[in-house]
Amino acid sequence: MESTEQAVDRVKREAGIYACVECGRCSAVCPMAEMYTTFSVAMSPRGVIKKAIMGDDLIHDVNLWYCTECNAGTDVCPQGVSCRDLVRGLREIAVKNGLGDKAQICPRCGERFVAVPVEEFVLSRLAAEAPDVHELLKVCPACRRDLYVTRNA
Amino acid sequence: MSEPAKKQDNIITLDDLRPRQKERSYLADYVMPARHPNILFDPRKCIGCGTCEMVCSKRNRSVIAPASSSIKVLRDEAKGKNFAIYCQHCRKPLCIEACPTRAIEKDENGIVSINKLFCVECGLCTLACPESAPLRDSKTGEINKCDLCGGDPLCVKHCPEKALTLTRGKFFRWIKFARWTVQAASFLLLVMIFVGTFCFFKAGQVSFACPTGMLQNIAASKTIVLATLSATLALIVLTILLGRVFCGWICPFGFVLDVVGTLIPKKIGWPKFLKSRLTKYGVLGGAVGASAVLGFQSFCVVCPIGALCRSYGAQGFVKGAGVAVVPLLASTEIAQRRAWCRYFCPVGAVLALLTKLGLLKIVIGATNCKKFSCTQCAEVCPMGIIDRDLLRQGISPKIPMSECIMCMRCIDRCPYGAAKLRFRWQKGVPGIPGETRI
Structure with a gap:
């Protein structure tokens, strides 16, 4: 059983963050800039990677929970750094350490499937829908398909 | 064809992506509905073979790998049921609103598609879709969503059991024309030709009398005349046989409301x-009670239907002084369609009570119903009894027949034939045994 520090180290190495040249391409294409009005350097993939390199405590950091785990930054990185894998791995460790309160739990199957700020963004864009529809949108995609089938098969 | 809003500095705004309408240039564009292609799925025919997944992945990624297809067959071995999840190409897609990179677009043909140039595979469309139809490829992480193969879907072509079919919806909506004709004809008949025949107290040689008027008359005179009972029988039998067709097809004031409502589309x-x-039952009770106390039919003085019937002819405006209530109440149409009929009309209240014995019902929701992606029935319903929010969640709403005025707009509008007229004792919707909701 590896300790938390070892796990964080492993995630960092596997994501390849030490190859980062700080070009900032990942932040340029990051959809978070479009999603959050509070988008900042600390939240951007470049900032998160820098913090990871400097050895800051990212697991307790709120900025870890805004990422949509998309593929944009990984796609454009000239050095093959995967900011998605970094965030995903760190989130897993955070959940293991009981810091998973920023992860949305599906009310049907009980699994954590998305970060709360991301879900909040989706619901804010769909603010015109009825509260019942919002309840449905808080269910994880797999369960939602299942629900739709049980209602219509 | 309308061009998308002018793009400035190559910045795409959400309005560029939202559903655009074709410019209406011919008369046919007004009469005929826009017929967008869509895939229908029949779960009774599906055998869960997964051919659709295979041909779809072949097109998406040039490999046969069901994981990278845009259609997913969910199989329930225990119940022996299969169901295909695929994009329904919503009329108002939620994924367009949610996409942070504005990669999803709905074009003039009604096809919602992801622009792979802009897509960053964040999966927010999957979170926004009520059915979670955009599917994530577990191997490559890509998001795959049906784009109807540009109008000629491969899955439909290759489905061995014809469970998937391509449809363009109804060609011609004829009920609309029939209803407007009947409404106009009955308006002429009741208001201009047989002046005052609908109401109770103009009943000289009646064939047709108002049940609310009859109730008030009984309360006022405290005697029951057999002739008046038999006169109202026509409407009572009609309502039990066909529901509140009087309200939807015959009522002259309903016709006025519909005309005003058509002229003022914004509510x-x-x-x-x-x-x-x-409230309308309260109005009915109040009308009968007031008649009993005052000794004359008190509501009929201000009844808009009666006022219309009495308004025409030589004695017209003198006798029908109450005709002033017609424009007054018709103005409620600015606020909501058929607001008078929904909340206040005591004539409708009597008929609503009679529909408890009715023989017909309207059912919505079958294998054909597109639920959250369409909701056209909820939009056209003048009484507002079709629950849009339930449809949004993929549940078929039950229609309270006492509130339904049998205008059949939902049946007329439904492009896929999911709204149907059925006898009361028929269970559920044809095609699905029992209830639609499991």
Whole structure:
């Protein structure tokens, strides 16, 4: 059983963050800039990677929970750094350490499937829908398909 | 064809991506509905073979790998049921609103597609879709969503059991024309030709009398005349046989409301504290009670239907002084469609009570119903009894027949034939045994 520090180290190495040249391409294409009005350097993939390199405590950091785990930054990185894998791995460790309160739990199957700020963004864009529809949108995609089938098969 | 809003500095705004309408240039564009292609799925025919997944992945990624297809067959071995999840190409897609990179677009042909140039595979469309139809490829992480193969879907072509079919919806909506004709004809008949025949107290040689008027008359005179009973029988039998067709097809005031409502399509909304459909029963009770106390038919003085019937002819405006209530009440149409019929009309209240014995019902929701992606029935319903929010969640709403005025707009509008007229004792929707909701 590896300790938390070892796990964080492993995630960092596997994501390849030490190859980062700080070009900032990942932040340029990051959809978070479009999603959050509070988008900042600390939240951007470049900032998160820098913090990871400097050895800051990212697991307790709120900025870890805004990422949509998309593929944009990984796609454009000239050095093959995967900011998605970094965030995903760190989130897993955070959940293991009981810091998973920023992860949305599906009310049907009980699994954590998305970060709360991301879900909040989706619901804010769909603010015109009825509260019942919002309840449905808080269910994880797999369960939602299942629900739709049980209602219509 | 309308061009998308002018793009400035190559910045795409959400309005560029939202559903655009074709420019209406011919008369046919007004008469005929826009017929967008869509895939229908029949779960009874599906055998869960997964051919659709295979041909779809072949097109998406040039490999046969069901994981990278845009259609997913969910199989329930225990119940022996299969169901295909695929994009329904919503009329108002939620994924367009949610996409942070504005990669999803709905074009003039109604096809919602992801622009792979802009897509960053964040998966927010999957979170926004009520059915979670955009599917994530577990191997590559890509998001795959049906784009109807540009109008000629491969899955439909290759489905061995014809469970998937391509449809363009109904060609011609004829009920609309029939209803407007009948409404106009009955308006002429009741108002201009047989002046005052609908009402009770103009009943000289009646064939047709108002049941609310009859109730008030009984309360006022405290005697029951057999002739008046038999006169109202026509409407009572009609309502039991066909539902409230009087309200939807015959009522002259209903015709006025429909005309006003068509002329004023924008609604400002009805105040919430007046939104009780039970009010009309109260009005009925009050009318009967007041008649008993005052000794004459008190509601008939201000009844808009009666006022219309009495308004025409030589004695017209003198006798029908109450005709002033017609424009007054017709103005409620600015706030909500058929607001008078929904909340206040005591004639409708009597008929609503009679529909408890009715023989017909309207059912919505079958294998054909597109639920959240369509909701056209909820939009056209003048009485507002089709629950849009339930449809949004993929549930078929039950229609309270006592509130339904049998205008059949939902049946007329439904492009996929999911709204149907059925006898009361028929269970559920044809095609699905029992209830649609499991």
